[in-house]
Amino acid sequence: MxxxxxxxxxxxxxxxxxxxxxxxxxxxxxxxxxxIYGASNFLSxxxxxxxxxxxxxxxxxxxxxxxxxxxxxxxxxEAEKFDPSKKKASEQDQPPAIYLIEAVNIFGCLQKxxxxxxxxxxxxxxxxxEALEYRGRLESDASKAGRGAPYVASLNNFICKVLxxxxxxxxxxxxxxxxxxxAANAYHLAAWDRIVSERNQFEAxxxxxxxxxxxxxxxxxxxxxxxxxxxxxxxxxxxAVFMLLAIYLILAKIETNMRDINDSLRARPx
Numbered sequence: 001m002x003x004x005x006x007x008x009x010x011x012x013x014x015x016x017x018x019x020x021x022x023x024x025x026x027x028x029x030x031x032x033x034x035x036i037y038g039a040s041n042f043l044s045x046x047x048x049x050x051x052x053x054x055x056x057x058x059x060x061x062x063x064x065x066x067x068x069x070x071x072x073x074x075x076x077x078e079a080e081k082f083d084p085s086k087k088k089a090s091e092q093d094q095p096p097a098i099y100l101i102e103a104v105n106i107f108g109c110l111q112k113x114x115x116x117x118x119x120x121x122x123x124x125x126x127x128x129x130e131a132l133e134y135r136g137r138l139e140s141d142a143s144k145a146g147r148g149a150p151y152v153a154s155l156n157n158f159i160c161k162v163l164x165x166x167x168x169x170x171x172x173x174x175x176x177x178x179x180x181x182x183a184a185n186a187y188h189l190a191a192w193d194r195i196v197s198e199r200n201q202f203e204a205x206x207x208x209x210x211x212x213x214x215x216x217x218x219x220x221x222x223x224x225x226x227x228x229x230x231x232x233x234x235x236x237x238x239x240a241v242f243m244l245l246a247i248y249l250i251l252a253k254i255e256t257n258m259r260d261i262n263d264s265l266r267a268r269p270x
Contacts, residue, residue: 017252020245027242031235038231041224049213052206055199059154099142102156103135110181113163117172117180141189146196158188 107127114121142152162168162184172180 013252013256017249020249024242024245027238027245030238031242034231034235034238038228038235040228041231042228044221044224046214046217046221049210049217052203052210055202098135099138099152100132100135102152103131103138106156106159107131107134109160109163113169113172113180116164116169119172146200147192151192154192155185155188159184 107130111127113119138152138155142148159181163180168180168184171177177183
């Protein structure tokens with residue numbers, strides 16, 4: 001009966017030992033895998049987002065200017081029916097300073113336009129004074145946000161291009177619209193401000209995109225760090241389990257050896 005109990009005991013001990021050896025093998029496999037996974041997550045670096053793009057460069061063009069002049073003339077004629085005294089306010093005198101060259105150049109283009117469109121100018125017209133007044137207007141308009149010297153340079157090119165355009169010359173020559181110069185200035189100003197607004201919106205959205213992507217990367221890195229700590233902790237736990245099981249096997253082996261020694265001593269004749 002004792003031999004049967006001992007055989008059953010050894011059988012179950014053998015099963016337990018094999019199970020423990022299997023767990024120890026799994027722990028040995030898990031330790032390097034968890035360490036590699038933890039290290040890769042811990043060492044991960046944030047990806048720099050694509051730099052914010054600059055808005056495409058746009059210039060004020062003459063597209064739709066002719067139609068704009070005709071529609072503006074119609075509105076002015078309708079307004080004058082109700083208020084004939086409605087006239088354009090004169091500009092205040094400004095002291096000569098910046099943008100004088102641009103003002104003189106624009107007035108030179110205006111003189112050529114007057115000849116081409118067969119406009120009769122007053123004999124006593126003071127072009128120099130008008131150019132100085134216009135320079136003051138340029139300075140005032142350019143002082144607003146988003147304008148400055150680039151606005152004046154663009155206006156200079158635009159006005160001279162408009163006044164040299166055969167279609168615009170024909171509109172003025174046929175007297176379909178008389179205030180071409182003032183309307184072209186207003187058209188350019190509105191178009192410029194629209195382009196600046198679109199550019200600012202585009203660049204603001206690009207900056208927001210970059211900030212959003214950086215924030216998302218920061219969250220990803222924080223998640224990677226957390227996973228790395230979890231993996232390294234798991235590797236430590238696997239190592240601890242391995243060591244505990246190894247100690248258990250050593251103690252079990254010692255216990256088995258002590259039992260065998262005890263049995264051999266009992267079996268020895270006295």
